[in-house]
Amino acid sequence: MFLTITSTSEAAESPATDLGYLLHKHPDRAQKFGLPVGTAHVFYPRADETTCTAALLLEVDPIALVRGRGPKPAEGFSLAQYVNDRPYAASSMLAVALGKVFRTAVAGRCDARPELPSKPLNLQIHVPALPCRGGADVARRMFAPLGWDVQLTPVPLDPELGWGDSRYLDVRLTGQVRLHEALSQLYVLLPVLDDAKHYWVSPDEVDKLIRAGEGWLAAHPERTLIVERYLRHRRRLVDDASERFASLEDEALADEDGELPEDVVEPTDEVPGSDITVSAGVAVAVGGEEGLGGAVALEPVVSLAVRRLGAVAETLRASGAQSVADLGCGEGKLLKELLADPRYQRLLGVDVSHRSLTIAARRLRLEQLPERTAERIELRQSSLVYADPELTGFDAAVLMEVIEHLDLSRLPALAANVFGTARPGQVLVTTPNVEYNARYGLAEGEIRHADHRFEWNREQFQEWATGVATKYGYTVRFKAIGDEDPQAGPPTQMAVFALETPEVAR
Ligand code: SAH
Numbered sequence: 001m002f003l004t005i006t007s008t009s010e011a012a013e014s015p016a017t018d019l020g021y022l023l024h025k026h027p028d029r030a031q032k033f034g035l036p037v038g039t040a041h042v043f044y045p046r047a048d049e050t051t052c053t054a055a056l057l058l059e060v061d062p063i064a065l066v067r068g069r070g071p072k073p074a075e076g077f078s079l080a081q082y083v084n085d086r087p088y089a090a091s092s093m094l095a096v097a098l099g100k101v102f103r104t105a106v107a108g109r110c111d112a113r114p115e116l117p118s119k120p121l122n123l124q125i126h127v128p129a130l131p132c133r134g135g136a137d138v139a140r141r142m143f144a145p146l147g148w149d150v151q152l153t154p155v156p157l158d159p160e161l162g163w164g165d166s167r168y169l170d171v172r173l174t175g176q177v178r179l180h181e182a183l184s185q186l187y188v189l190l191p192v193l194d195d196a197k198h199y200w201v202s203p204d205e206v207d208k209l210i211r212a213g214e215g216w217l218a219a220h221p222e223r224t225l226i227v228e229r230y231l232r233h234r235r236r237l238v239d240d241a242s243e244r245f246a247s248l249e250d251e252a253l254a255d256e257d258g259e260l261p262e263d264v265v266e267p268t269d270e271v272p273g274s275d276i277t278v279s280a281g282v283a284v285a286v287g288g289e290e291g292l293g294g295a296v297a298l299e300p301v302v303s304l305a306v307r308r309l310g311a312v313a314e315t316l317r318a319s320g321a322q323s324v325a326d327l328g329c330g331e332g333k334l335l336k337e338l339l340a341d342p343r344y345q346r347l348l349g350v351d352v353s354h355r356s357l358t359i360a361a362r363r364l365r366l367e368q369l370p371e372r373t374a375e376r377i378e379l380r381q382s383s384l385v386y387a388d389p390e391l392t393g394f395d396a397a398v399l400m401e402v403i404e405h406l407d408l409s410r411l412p413a414l415a416a417n418v419f420g421t422a423r424p425g426q427v428l429v430t431t432p433n434v435e436y437n438a439r440y441g442l443a444e445g446e447i448r449h450a451d452h453r454f455e456w457n458r459e460q461f462q463e464w465a466t467g468v469a470t471k472y473g474y475t476v477r478f479k480a481i482g483d484e485d486p487q488a489g490p491p492t493q494m495a496v497f498a499l500e501t502p503e504v505a506r
């Protein structure tokens with residue numbers, strides 16, 4: 001398994017051998033790295049001012065693969081475990097080797113020459129045997145949108161015997177690309193093209209994918225296919241990654257003009273004669289197990305999320321609240337909208353997830369806010385099932401799509417904390433209406449997200465809300481969010497609680 005990276009340069013002030021700095025591997029030395037799957041070698045077949053080629057060779061040890069760490073491919077003995085194409089074909093293992101051996105280069109860091117990583121280089125990547133499910137067409141769709149000139153030659157099975165082409169391609173990519181982007185793209189796309197990842201896909205693969213995909217994957221036209229294959233069609237991980245990419249997209253769009261663009265803020269177009277709501281270009285396609293082959297349903301994830309946000313913001317405005325605690329604020333979408341409105345003098349985002357709060361802080365640009373704006377908002381890591389005195393004194397609190405993430409047995413503790421201890425004047429709670437799930441093509445009993453501990457129908461939600469209201473001295477009314485179905489009701493349901501005898505808070 002083998003690939004080469006060649007940089008060429010005509011300019012004396014930036015010799016091709018700069019590649020050695022960027023890769024953190026000296027062109028005069030051949031180096032060896034032990035990996036769980038075998039040994040990686042890095043050497044330079046050529047290194048001069050005009051042309052510099054670095055080669056990464058991975059010697060796979062098939063015995064180590066079977067005996068070593070990682071997943072056990074199958075029970076018992078199978079010849080295929082020992083005799084397979086792994087030693088020869090570029091695949092996820094080469095990607096792993098690349099990620100390990102060139103870790104700093106993939107991250108785009110070069111301490112010796114900090115200015116280098118941001119410079120595009122004249123690069124040629126050569127992968128002589130890339131296994132590719134779907135053939136040359138898929139490989140081209142992956143690389144061409146990234147600005148590569150793509151040359152693909154099918155590798156014949158046996159040139160002498162005329163058996164035709166194998167599933168391998170000889171791939172040559174040429175382009176003016178930053179090295180770290182080129183490496184990140186290979187890191188993600190080699191296993192995607194092979195489509196036979198050889199180790200367990202753990203949840204932190206999503207983080208790796210998001211990191212490696214920075215700057216190129218969010219806007220890639222084949223993003224859905226890439227994400228699905230990379231995560232081996234594991235629905236929950238794929239959903240998680242898709243949502244996070246969608247929010248990165250929101251951010252990128254917002255970064256461009258300082259605001260969320262209209263097609264994201266406004267209610268979206270209905271597709272005439274169908275149940276599907278598509279929000280321009282951002283609806284997430286959800287495939288079956290195979291993603292591509294199976295029936296593809298469009299789930300209006302984004303548009304419903306946007307409408308929910310609009311409904312909550314509208315209800316808050318109408319309530320006259322000037323201080324709001326967003327409980328389970330997640331990645332801060334609601335907070336961002338509220339912060340833009342000067343009527344809100346005090347905002348608090350609470351979440352148990354550190355990762356979500358980090359994303360929220362970035363979305364809100366907390367670091368760069370002018371002092372007067374920054375003073376209006378605070379993020380706090382805390383669990384809602386424990387009484388937290390910091391939550392007192394707010395005009396309103398929001399629990400948007402949060403309760404269904406808690407075990408049913410924890411809801412009384414949440415209610416005691418929010419309605420008993422914090423006691424804001426208004427509480428807005430939204431949650432999915434499970435009756436609507438059939439409209440998404442979900443089978444009876446199937447829930448919308450693997451993370452949901454429960455999904456309630458309207459009666460169940462109203463019973464819970466009425467009970468809480470009675471116990472803690474609130475009134476409650478219910479609102480529908482999204483397009484109502486005559487039988488199933490709306491996709492999202494909201495309860496709006498108001499303190500019966502507003503107390504003098506603070
Ligand atoms: N309100 C946000 C996020 C909804 S996802 C939105 O609508 O976009 C549910 C959020 O609840 C997640 O961010 C999760 O971390 C948070 N959460 C789950 N259990 C929690 C708990 N016990 N305390 C605080 N936050 C919790």
